[in-house]
Amino acid sequence: MNNTVHYITVTAPDSEVIGYAWAEAGADDVEWVDRRASSVSAYKASMEWYKRIREARKRGLTPLGVLNLLSHEPGVGPVTKAADAAVVEELARVVTPADDQRLLDQLDRDDPEAWRELGDAFDALTDEDRDVQWGGGQKSPSGAIHVPFPMYSQGVHRAVDALLGVGAVTPEHRWMDNPVPTPSPEGTLRPADAVRAATAVVRGEKFCDGTIDNALKSGLLDAVVASLRAWYADPAAVQPRPPAPADARPDSGQAHRLPQQDLPEPPDPSSPMCRFCGGSPAADVAFRAHRGLVVLMGFRKTDGPMCMTCGLAVYRALTTHTLAWGWWSPLSLFVFAPLTLVRNALAVRKVKRLPAPGPGTLGPRYDPGVPVRRRPRAYIALVPVLWVLFMIVTGLSGGV
Structure with missing residues (x-):
């Protein structure tokens, strides 16, 4: 079975990769996947690109015709061939140093009082604070069972507010689209991953009761705070993200191109393309x-x-x-x-x-x-x- 796909890489004016449009050989539609670690502005732009793909399909263009048409747009790479859709999905999961820096830029280094409060709040947590009690679960006279809910102490609320105070909980991390970072075997987190984890835990509590309780018991919140405090004390001492694998490393804002055997030479983007058939020259x-x-x-x-x-x-x-x-x-x-x-x-x-x-x-x-x-x-x-x-x-x- 031939699972070969063709795809294009879409970037923002600042060279941030927004996402990828791709079509499988023999398929009758074009798929879109946004880059998971992209910024909020890039994510909004990806929604517009998805609409443009749908509009191009309504014109009756073939999937490959849609990709060729969009490849002439500013910020869009040439049509590229990949072994299967898994390659494109892997590219969409790539996290770049620029993604990390964008999250670190959300932290407020100019408020020393907020950082002092962060350290004091977590240092003051007691075993009783960490041993979260749960309420609810009782059956009412009508037969309904009250949904259980965690009863966090004032100390836990103070610690969560402190994370918010330093900017560690940010909409720039799309936590629903990404897994929660886990500490290393030594129990450490990189600062950018600490922001990701803090955002996922605090925001996740609103959707799933007990998310903060689990993070306290697993040691995730302690690793988050330790990483953030170390970064605030000396940002230069933070270990940078290791380079991405060679087969998925962005190159100047564009995803790494895979070999294009058996793929026709893409048209020169500077050469006009016929508005009716897409042929060149025009x-x-x-x-x-x-x-x-x-x-x-x-x-x-x-x-x-x-x-x-x-x-x-x-x-x-x-x-x-x-x-x-x-x-x-x-x-x-x-x-x-x-x-x-x-x-x-x-x-x-x-x-x-x-x-x-x-x-x-x-x-x-x-x-x-x-x-x-x-x-x-x-x-x-x-x-x-x-x-x-x-x-x-x-x-x-x-x-x-």
């Missing part, structure tokens, strides 16, 4: 059509990058329309229709100079059809031309 042109209806007039314009094939198709269709319907008002006859035909003739020269386009990536390529001179509708233009000639001849004859 030229940025504008074709127009005009319609004159006695006292009313209509104008139409189709512009953007077009390959030679699609460009010729648009040119021939709009020019034929103008030749058929562009003459039926005085201004159309003498001004707008001739001007439209001249502008189209100049624009199509840019398209005709292009070489044949490469494979399309967005959908079917337009059929140029037969040249304008072989389209019967184009000769409707002879009617107003002959009428003008007739009027001129008649006028000259009457003046003789």
